[in-house]
Amino acid sequence: xxxxxxxxxxxxxxxxxxxxxxxxxxxxxxxxxxxxxxxxxxxxxxxxxxxxxxxxxxxxxxxxxxxxxxxxxxxxxxxxxxxxxxxxxxxxxxxxxxxxxxxxxxxxxxxxxxxxxxxxxxxxxxxxxxxxxxxxxxxxxxxxxxxxxxxxxxxxxxxxxxxxxxxxxxxxxxxxxxxxxxxxxxxxxxxxxxxxxxxxxxxxxxxxxxxxxxxxxxxxxxxxxxxxxxxxxxxxxxxxxxxxxxxxxxxxxxxxxxxxxxxxxxxxxxxxxxxxxxxxxxxxxxxxxxxxxxxxxxxxxxxxxxxxxxxxxxxxxxxxxxxxxxxxxxxxxxxxxxxxxxxxxxxxxxxxxxxxxxxxxxxxxxxxxxxxxxxxxxxxxxxxxxxxxxxxxxxxxxxxxxxxxxxxxxxxxxxxxxxxxxxxxxxxxxxxxxxxxxxxxxxxxxxxxxxxxxxxxxxxxxxxxxxxxxxxxxxxxxxxxxxxxxxxxxxxxxxxxxxxxxxxxxxxxxxxxxxxxxxxxxxxxxxxxxxxxxxxxxxxxxxxxxxxxxxxxxxxxxxxxxxxxxxxxxxxxxxxxxxxxxxxxxxxxxxxxxxxxxxxxxxxxxxxxxxxxxxxxxxxxxxxxxxxxxxxxxxxx
Numbered sequence: 001x002x003x004x005x006x007x008x009x010x011x012x013x014x015x016x017x018x019x020x021x022x023x024x025x026x027x028x029x030x031x032x033x034x035x036x037x038x039x040x041x042x043x044x045x046x047x048x049x050x051x052x053x054x055x056x057x058x059x060x061x062x063x064x065x066x067x068x069x070x071x072x073x074x075x076x077x078x079x080x081x082x083x084x085x086x087x088x089x090x091x092x093x094x095x096x097x098x099x100x101x102x103x104x105x106x107x108x109x110x111x112x113x114x115x116x117x118x119x120x121x122x123x124x125x126x127x128x129x130x131x132x133x134x135x136x137x138x139x140x141x142x143x144x145x146x147x148x149x150x151x152x153x154x155x156x157x158x159x160x161x162x163x164x165x166x167x168x169x170x171x172x173x174x175x176x177x178x179x180x181x182x183x184x185x186x187x188x189x190x191x192x193x194x195x196x197x198x199x200x201x202x203x204x205x206x207x208x209x210x211x212x213x214x215x216x217x218x219x220x221x222x223x224x225x226x227x228x229x230x231x232x233x234x235x236x237x238x239x240x241x242x243x244x245x246x247x248x249x250x251x252x253x254x255x256x257x258x259x260x261x262x263x264x265x266x267x268x269x270x271x272x273x274x275x276x277x278x279x280x281x282x283x284x285x286x287x288x289x290x291x292x293x294x295x296x297x298x299x300x301x302x303x304x305x306x307x308x309x310x311x312x313x314x315x316x317x318x319x320x321x322x323x324x325x326x327x328x329x330x331x332x333x334x335x336x337x338x339x340x341x342x343x344x345x346x347x348x349x350x351x352x353x354x355x356x357x358x359x360x361x362x363x364x365x366x367x368x369x370x371x372x373x374x375x376x377x378x379x380x381x382x383x384x385x386x387x388x389x390x391x392x393x394x395x396x397x398x399x400x401x402x403x404x405x406x407x408x409x410x411x412x413x414x415x416x417x418x419x420x421x422x423x424x425x426x427x428x429x430x431x432x433x434x435x436x437x438x439x440x441x442x443x444x445x446x447x448x449x450x451x452x453x454x455x456x457x458x459x460x461x462x463x464x465x466x467x468x469x470x471x472x473x474x475x476x477x478x479x480x481x482x483x484x485x486x487x488x489x490x491x492x493x494x495x496x497x498x499x500x501x502x503x504x505x506x507x508x509x510x511x512x513x514x515x516x517x518x519x520x521x522x523x524x525x526x527x528x529x530x531x532x533x534x535x536x537x538x539x540x541x542x543x544x545x546x547x548x549x550x551x552x553x554x555x556x557x558x559x560x561x562x563x564x565x566x567x568x569x570x571x572x573x574x575x576x577x578x579x580x581x582x583x584x585x586x587x588x589x590x591x592x593x594x595x596x597x598x599x600x601x602x603x604x605x606x607x608x609x610x611x612x613x614x615x616x617x618x619x620x621x622x623x624x625x626x627x628x629x630x631x632x633x634x635x636x637x
Contacts, residue, residue, distance in 0.1 A: 014159045015060055018093060018152075022052035025097065028104045029216045035209050043198045043210045047217055050191045054219065055100060059092035082160050094152045098145060103218050113218050200225045203333075204234065211333050212635070255331075255634040256339055256554035266546030268347050268409035269520065270483040272400065274470065275316060275413070276463055277357070277420045278503060279489025281305070281513040282453075283460040288431060291468035292487065292517070299485070299519030300561065301527045306571035306582055307491040308534035310511045311504045313362035314574045315490035316415075318534040320368045322555025323634065325574030330635045332363060337371040339554045340538045343545045350410045351376040352399045356388035356417035369413075384424045385417040386462050392416075393466040397473045404477040414470075418463040419493065421502055423455045429462035441501070449496030456493065481521055484541060488534070489514030498607065507580040507589070508607045512573050518561075520544055528560060531584060533571040536560050556630045570623055572630070581627065586616040590627060 026048055033040065066088040070081040103114045202210045203224045214220050286293035308318020314325025321327065321338045344351070351372045359365040359377045369377060378395065380388050396414045403410035418425065422439055435455035436448055444452060467487065474480055494500050494510040503511045516532065518540065535557035542551065543559065551557055558566040570583040579590045588602045602616045603609050610616070617624070 014089070014156060015056060015063075017155065017159075018056060018059075019052050022055055022097070022100070023048060025100055025104070026052055026055075026217070028101075029107065029218070032107065032216045033213045035213070037209060039198075039202060039207060039210045040213045043195065043202070044213060044217075046191045046195045046198070047214070047220070050188060050195060051217055051220070053188060055096055056093070059089060059096055062092045063089040086156055086160055090153055090156050093156075094149055097152065098148060100218065101144075101148070107216065196221075196223045196225075199223060201229065204229045212330070215635075255336065256549070257634065258549060258553040260339060260342075260554065261548040262343070262346075263546035263548065266347075267544070268349075269544055270403070270409055270479060271344070271349075271411045271486075272470065272474065272483055273411070273413045273486045274416070274467060274488070275319070276416045276487070276489045276514075277312065277418070278456075278491065278493040279419055279460070279463070279514050280456070280493040280495075280510060281489075281515055282510075283419060283456060283493070284515040288457050288460050289464035289467075291464050291471060295467070295471050295485075295487070295519070296517045298480070298525055299517055299523055300525065302516040302518070302532045303527055303529050305488075305514055305516045305532045306512050306534070306573060307489065307514050308572065309574050310491050310507055310580075311575050312357075312490045313576070315534065316362070316364060316368060318574075319488060319490075319537050322535050322538040322551065322557040324535070324556060324572040324579060324631060326579045326631055327634065328367070328574075332367050335366055335370050338368060338538070340541070341369070341371050343547070344409075344411050345371060347409060347545070350403060350406070350408055351412075352378070352396075352403070352410065353413040354378045354392050354396055354399075355380075355415040356385065356392050357381050357415060385420055385422075386425050386429070386459070389416050389418050389462070389466050390426075393469050397469050400470070400473050400479070401477055404479055415490075416463055416466060418466065419456055419459045423452070423459050425455075425458045425462045429458055429465060431458050431461040444501065446496040446499055449501075452501065453495040456495065480519075483521075484544060485517075485519040486537065486541075487515075487517040488537070489516075504575060507573055507575075507582070507587070512571075512580075512582065523561070530560075531568045531571060532560055533557065533568060535572065536568070570620065570627075572627065579627075579631065581620070581624065583616075583620055583623070585619055586610070588613075588616055590624070 030044065030048070033044065063085060066085045067081075070084050099114060107113055199211070199214060200223050203222075204226055214222070283289075284292065307315045308323075309315040309325040314328060317323075317328050317331070318325050320340055321331070322340075351369075353359070353369055353372060353376060355364075355378070358379050358381050359369065360379075365372075365374070365377055378392075380392050380395075382388065392414060393416075396412060400410075400412055403412070422441060432454045434451065435458060436444065436451040437455065439452065439455060474483060474485070491503050492509070492511045492513050493503055494505070494508065497510050498506065498508045500506060500511075505511070516534075516537070518537070520541070535555060536559070537557070539551035539555050539557040539559045540561050542549075543562075551559060556572065558568060560566070560568070570581055573580040573582060581588055581590050582605075584605055586602055586604060587607065601609055602613045
């Protein structure tokens with residue numbers, strides 16, 4: 001006759017004890033929280049009670065499956081059942097706890113959590129060594145792992161060997177115990193709801209302190225619900241009123257990492273920054289853009305240049321901050337502008353920023369230009385793209401002329417829309433006639449790619465005509481001797497070379513490579529053919545603003561034009577949720593979660609897929625560990 005064994009009660013008691021152990025383990029991460037204001041307590045205490053349950057859930061599930069699978073065994077095999085269920089429980093909970101503790105050590109040392117990319121490095125020859133652990137640390141780690149295994153093994157042995165340790169009853173399914181289980185489910189559900197509402201509320205009102213505190217918790221579930229709070233009638237704080245509050249409570253305590261030192265007797269160069277939407281690298285040529293090519297002879301033309309993003313948000317962010325686009329979320333939450341704008345404000349520059357799109361989306365008024373007064377941000381997004389550019393370039397030219405006459409240093413920025421889909425241009429910009437017309441995005445196919453590109457080339461010719469107006473006023477006002485000029489694309493554009501149209505769909509060269517032209521008084525004209533990135537623009541300009549610091553103090557870029565210039569081995573490119581590593585030999589998404597890990601594909605430098613990932617990790621193992629540090633070092637706790 002079969003008889004039920006008291007495993008449910010035993011394991012309920014065992015997991016209750018393990019839950020307490022995991023609560024104390026999670027508290028290790030709380031040591032990294034810098035500010036414990038009331039909003040942080042309200043977010044973190046429920047999380048402390050909630051997340052140990054999540055971490056234990058896989059082990060609880062596996063143990064239940066093992067118990068059910070062995071439930072049909074005869075009494076004579078009760079010991080076998082206990083061994084099987086005990087082994088499954090031990091292995092699963094030991095591995096979970098080990099990963100949690102390793103994650104705490106990794107977070108304290110490098111300020112990022114374990115992710116699939118890190119796990120891949122651990123299992124790749126040379127990857128573990130790239131962590132920089134010493135032999136003594138490795139021995140201590142091995143001893144710690146052994147002690148952890150001994151602890152969990154002894155705990156589960158005692159519960160299974162001594163039934164009296166179970167304080168949940170023999171079966172675990174009595175009426176009283178079921179009420180306890182039900183109450184537990186309700187409590188955890190309420191905790192999760194409260195945690196979601198707390199986090200989403202602080203996200204809505206743009207309070208960065210609790211949001212950053214939540215980042216210390218492994219696998220924290222971040223939820224937002226702007227529509228809910230709008231329906232409730234809550235209003236977000238006004239942009240102007242946030243400046244002081246956010247600057248005081250900013251979690252970006254490491255930006256910059258060192259106080260920036262500047263020469264007292266520094267020159268005040270004017271800055272004319274011209275950013276071009278979807279300016280794919282192959283849209284630039286002397287044939288398509290003659291005026292721009294002529295201007296490029298005065299400065300340096302970067303011919304192997306990568307954007308910091310395959311979308312506008314991360315592309316523009318990376319060119320001004322010199323940081324990977326993945327930092328967008330942290331800087332947006334803190335409403336922290338780039339140090340580049342700090343330098344201009346310190347030196348009394350006047351600002352005029354113009355866009356043929358909007359400064360509110362992407363939210364550049366809340367990031368890049370957050371410190372620029374609202375009255376100096378001018379948007380015109382009505383009508384066709386080329387019509388906007390035509391109106392705005394007239395405004396830009398008149399502004400430059402007016403500022404030049406004032407004698408004060410000025411910063412002018414314009415964002416051109418001409419090359420953007422749907423690729424509109426006026427008749428006078430028709431560079432080639434063999435282009436697709438009409439263009440209907442929903443009806444085109446891969447075979448139309450070359451003709452779509454030729455249509456975009458006409459848009460680039462119109463862009464060139466607009467840029468020529470800017471170059472003309474710079475010459476007429478004799479500004480070239482005292483002005484820095486940056487001409488750059490926000491990202492690239494694909495015309496079905498890899499079966500996609502536009503950008504944001506992948507990180508192939510066509511979507512990520514653009515053109516950079518840099519001019520400043522005294523620059524040695526020429527072409528730069530090695531790899532360059534948006535991350536390098538501000539570091540290359542820093543010396544002109546008297547900055548003495550190493551670029552690492554405020555960016556992830558290099559001064560590629562310095563006397564002993566560093567050579568870039570790889571570029572970092574981001575979209576809203578992913579970071580892409582583009583090396584000279586190999587390229588790949590850097591997996592930060594299971595989703596990106598699942599779709600990871602290693603390619604060569606020309607985007608051809610490779611079947612083996614090992615060469616990628618062997619070639620760039622140490623670089624990838626440095627990348628992990630770079631992705632968090634300015635927001636480290």
